[in-house]
Amino acid sequence: MSDKLSLPIQPLKAKDFKSDQEVRWCPGCGDYAILAAVQSFLPELGMERERICFVSGIGCSSRFPYYLNTYGMHSIHGRAPAIATGLATSRPDLSVWVVTGDGDALSIGGNHLIHALRRNVNLKILLFNNRIYGLTKGQYSPTSETGKITKSTPYGSADAPFNPLSLVLGAEASFVARTLDSDRKHLQEVLRAAAVHQGSAFVEIYQNCPIFNDDAFEVLKSPESRDEALIRLVHGEPIVFGPEGRHCVVRNGWGLAVAETADVAESDIVVHDSTAADPSYAFALSRLSGDSLDHTPIGVFRSVRRDTYDSIVRQQVSDAQSDGAAEAELAGLLTGSDTWTIL
Amino acid sequence: MNTVRQLDRVVIRFAGDSGDGMQLTGDRFTAETAKLGNDLSTLPNFPAEIRAPAGTLPGVSSFQIHFADTDILTPGDAPGVLVAMNPAALKANLPDLPGGATIVVNSDEFTARNLKKVGYQANPLEDDSLEPYQVHAVPLTSLTIEALSNFDIGKNEAARAKNMFALGLISWLYSRPTDTTEAFISKKFAARPELAQANIAALRAGHAYGETTESFAVRYEVPPASLQPGTYRNITGNLALAYGIVAAGVRAKLPVFLGAYPITPASDILHELSRHKRFGVTTFQAEDEIAAVGAALGASYGGALGVTTSSGPGIALKSETISLAVSLELPLVIVDVQRAGPSTGLPTKTEQADLMMALYGRHGEAPIAVVAPCTPADCFDAAIEACRIAVTYRTPVMLLSDGYLANGSEPWRLPDVSALPDLTVEFASGPNHILDDGTEVFWPYKRDPETLARPWAVPGTPGLQHRIGGLEKRDGTGDISYDPANHDFMVRTRAARIDRIEVPDVVVEDPEGEADVLVLGWGSTYGPIGAACRALRQRGLHIAQAHLRHLNPMPANLAEVLAGYKRVVVPEMNLGQLSAVLRARFGVDVVAYNQVRGLPFTSQELETVLEEVVKNV
Known part of the structure; x- marks a missing residue:
């Protein structure tokens, strides 16, 4: 189990990452697009398939590992980040990915998600957010809008939803991004950035559930509305969006606000900086989109370098280890300092 | 000159407030006793609260040690000696003392206020309530402070060394050496040498107090036990x-x-x-x-x-x-x-x-x-x-x-x-199955025919990429399977895999081979059960003892063992869990003896229970 990553002799292709299992999502599910995007992205990692491992929880999205010809574990509800923490900490030679959903990661597994991010374990976490429970057939999720009518909330949900990116930024995530299932190019750009990040990378993927919450992200996809709604973040560039760059993002009190580009001085337009040390800026970006998604930034919100839990822990272990024979040292440990001998 | 008397076994309990350092005192006494070559067994007993209010009954912490010149199995039922650092420690532990026991109390702590805290109407050191015991009222706190008057430390810090004074006194009383404790103190207080010196001085003062005062007419010795040769x-x-x-x-x-x-x-x-x-x-x-x-x-x-x-x-x-x-x-x-x-x-x-x-x-x-x-x-x-x-x-x-x-x-x-057992394992490294068309493949759920264990194929192994999960798997391939017959097979196979684990036979100890009654235990009841059996055998009664290390799977010879006795007694610190399992699996109507007081059995109570069964079988 060496630390070095070796390159495969033959460059791999998307088809090399397809498993022999029949894909069983509903027709039209956004997961198909994400799977295809991931399969065609994985060769870019330049790693052998056996060095890649996908760990998932429970939910529609969590069937993902079965469809990839890598190592994979379909675990239990909400616990994938915990299981992946053990794997990634003990196996630095692997590229470990977590696939999860809004219920899996933010409801039953909320605790593991925030602690994995706080520790900055070297994991790539892909959260497929469809704002609904699909596998259990249509209950509201922790990202569903307040008032949402579902099977379990016939009078409307009374819950206030999480904003996943605000949450993970509060949990000290070192890499935070958002993308769309339907925008393969953007999705793969974000995956690329996540893959090279040292530490936890959190990627929220808006994903359509055609059965229980169809068109939840239509405002971001339909040609009529998407240009007005989508804010594509590019590091180092002023944040302008809309037809002909009509809108922009400016500072507003403690946060950010959308303004008309024509009404503000060019110097007042915020230049996107995903490397800002203070997460408050990324947090302010995450607050631009409300329940209605009318101003939704996508792209990399935050990407900063911070020591990873697993590398610190491994360093402690390797610093403590010596070349001496373990058995001789074991005898010394067991003996301790206070012994007596009976002849 | 004191009289020295030989004893074969002693049970001492050190008791005080959580802040009095009783666990440390007990540990040190234990270390000295071990060095001397006695067999020993210890039992600490402390409150769940980190610092319960000082001087109260819930704040009492204790440490019991049983040491002897033979091999022993338990920390002892009842202490023959109680060291009580305050009225709460006396009151909490007195019910456990047999008549004639020795009590050493810190009389400085028996103030009106402290007595009231634990509900003593009168000072037990002054009325006749302690008459059945041999009481040594020693002003441990003031003696310690006096002994440390030349040290440049505060009065409170001096008073805190009273546990070392008590340790010195009890070490003298039972002829224990104190040199390794002195070395221990020097190391523990290495950052504050004056405190180390003060604690060592308190330890020595306690020792000297025993030597010089007339309060203790007798000191005791417990000779080393003849244990199996080796380093301990x-x-x-x-x-x-x-x-x-x-x-x-x-x-x-x-x-x-x-x-x-x-x-x-x-x-x-x-x-x-x-x-x-x-x-x-x-x-x-x-x-x-x-x-x-x-x-x-x-x-x-x-x-x-x-x-x-x-x-x-x-x-x-x-x-x-x-x-x-x-x-x-x-x-x-x-x-x-x-x-x-x-x-x-x-x-x-x-x-x-x-x-x-x-x-x-x-x-x-x-x-x-x-x-x-x-x-x-x-x-x-x-x-x-x-x-x-x-x-x-x-x-x-x-x-x-x-x-x-x-x-x-x-x-x-x-x-x-x-x-020690060699636990070397072999990870899977290549294909383990050949398909009908001759293709070599890796099947993650193809089992070892002996152990029924599947291959341990770790990520990173080339060519063995596979997916596992909580969904039911097809036997062999490990692919998701909803097939009813396959699920039935997998459930039974997972059970068979555990049932097939090789575990050693249970060993029955029945020295005379004439017992009609078997006492069967598991876990930490081994000590008190064994001590009770020894006591019964010394009195000429026959009893067989067996102890389960493997609760699942159970030893292959267990059914035969259970069938070989007229009665099987199962003592447990629960309401009869192993008993229920034995009844269900073996159809044996065991006699369950249960207590759940949060404390181990005493060997005395088990002796009584077992005697009753043995005599009535």
């Missing part, structure tokens, strides 16, 4: 268990990964293992019990020896992940240091009421192996055995220790490291 050290159950895990990692040549969340009385295993990184041990203090076992399972998946340690409430939380491990068929060692429940219960008190949870406390048919140590030192061997089963059979194994074993201590004869 004293060890607690939690320490032995942690060492067992380190040793298993070394013998398996696997890195150890411990996932744990702090919980009484298991935390010391986490503390201990976190110190041994040089043996390739990684410790992960998780955000909760579920993450602790999840990370351990993730590490096992990656080829490490995954271990998680907890107590009852935490094990309950881990249950779903343990079932996943049953389905994934990966090695996992789960340590349950049982405490009195349900819920928070009595966190610092012992019980063995998690047996049913260990055997059955999961959803679905999810059998796992269950192993229980029987003495503090045995925790070492039991931990290695649990790891052996886990890595050999690719299964979760529950190791059931308890609070009594965890904190109790006894001499441990050091093992020969090279003679």
Whole structure:
């Protein structure tokens, strides 16, 4: 189990990452697009398939590992980040990915998600957010809008939803991004950035559930509305969006606000900086989109370098280890300092 | 000159306020006693509160040691000597003392205010309530302060050394050396040499007080025991268990990964293992019990020896992940240091009421192996055995220790490291199946025909990429399968895999071979049951004793053993869990004897119970 990553002799292709299992999502599910995007992205990692491992929880999205010809574990509800923490900490030679959903990661597994991010374990976490429970057939999720009518909330949900990116930024995530299932190019750009990040990378993927919450992200996809709604973040560039760059993002009190580009001085337009040390800026970006998604930034919100839990822990272990024979040292440990001998 | 009298065994209990340093005093006395070559057994007893209000009954902390010139099995039923540092310690422990016992009290603490705190109407040192005992009222605090008057330390700091004065006095009374304690103090207070010197002076002053005062006319000696030759050290159950895990990692040549969340009385295993990184041990203090076992399972998946340690409430939380491990068929060692429940219960008190949870406390048919140590030192061997089963059979194994074993201590004869079991494992490295068309493939659920274990194919192994999960798998290929017959087959196979684990036969101890009654125990009741059996045999009664280390699967000869006796008595610190299992599996109508007071059995009560059965069989 060496630390070095070796390159495969033959460059791999998307088809090399397809498993022999029949894909069983509903027709039209956004997961198909994400799977295809991931399969065609994985060769870019330049790693052998056996060095890649996908760990998932429970939910529609969590069937993902079965469809990839890598190592994979379909675990239990909400616990994938915990299981992946053990794997990634003990196996630095692997590229470990977590696939999860809004219920899996933010409801039953909320605790593991925030602690994995706080520790900055070297994991790539892909959260497929469809704002609904699909596998259990249509209950509201922790990202569903307040008032949402579902099977379990016939009078409307009374819950206030999480904003996943605000949450993970509060949990000290070192890499935070958002993308769309339907925008393969953007999705793969974000995956690329996540893959090279040292530490936890959190990627929220808006994903359509055609059965229980169809068109939840239509405002971001339909040609009529998407240009007005989508804010594509590019590091180092002023944040302008809309037809002909009509809108922009400016500072507003403690946060950010959308303004008309024509009404503000060019110097007042915020230049996107995903490397800002203070997460408050990324947090302010995450607050631009409300329940209605009318101003939704996508792209990399935050990407900063911070020591990873697993590398610190491994360093402690390797610093403590010596070349001496373990058995001789074991005898010394067991003996301790206070012994007596009976002849 | 004092008279010196020889004794064969002594039970001393040191009791005081939680802040009086009684555990340290007991530990030091134990170390000196071990050095002298006595056999010994100890039992600490402390409150769950870190610092209960000073001087109150809930704040009393105690440490009992039993030492003898023969081998012994328990920390002793009733102390012959009580050292009570305050009125609360006297009041809390007096009911345990037999008439004629020796009491040494710190008379300085018997003030009107302190007496009132614990509900004494009159000073027991001044009325006749302590008449049945030999009382030595010693002003320990003021004597200590006086002895340290030349030291440049505050009065409070001087007073705190009174436990060392008491230790010096009791060490003199039982002819224990004090040199290793002096060395210990120098090391402990290395940063404050004046405090080290003061504590050593207090220890010596206590010793000299015994020598010079007329209060103690007799001192005692307990000659060394003739134990099996070898090198010994004293060890607690939690320490032995942690060492067992380190040793298993070394013998398996696997890195150890411990996932744990702090919980009484298991935390010391986490503390201990976190110190041994040089043996390739990684410790992960998780955000909760579920993450602790999840990370351990993730590490096992990656080829490490995954271990998680907890107590009852935490094990309950881990249950779903343990079932996943049953389905994934990966090695996992789960340590349950049982405490009195349900819920928070009595966190610092012992019980063995998690047996049913260990055997059955999961959803679905999810059998796992269950192993229980029987003495503090045995925790070492039991931990290695649990790891052996886990890595050999690719299964979760529950190791059931308890609070009594965890904190109790006894001499441990050091093992020969090279003679420990070889736990070397082989990871899968290539295809293990040939399809009809001749293609070589890897089947993650193709089993070893002997052990029924599946291959341990760790990520990173070229060509063996496969997916596993909690969904039912087709036998062999491991592909998702909803086929009814396949599920039936897999459930039965997972059960057969556990049933086939090779465990040693249960050994019956019946010296005369004439017993009609068998007493069968498991876990930490071994000591008191054994002591009770010895006492009965010394009185000419016949009784056979057997003890279960393997609770699942049970030894192959158990049915025959149970059938060989007219009566089988099963004492347990629960309401009859093993009894229920034995009745269900073997149709044996066992006599259950149960108590759940949070304390171990006394050998005296078991002697009475067993005598009743033996005489009426």
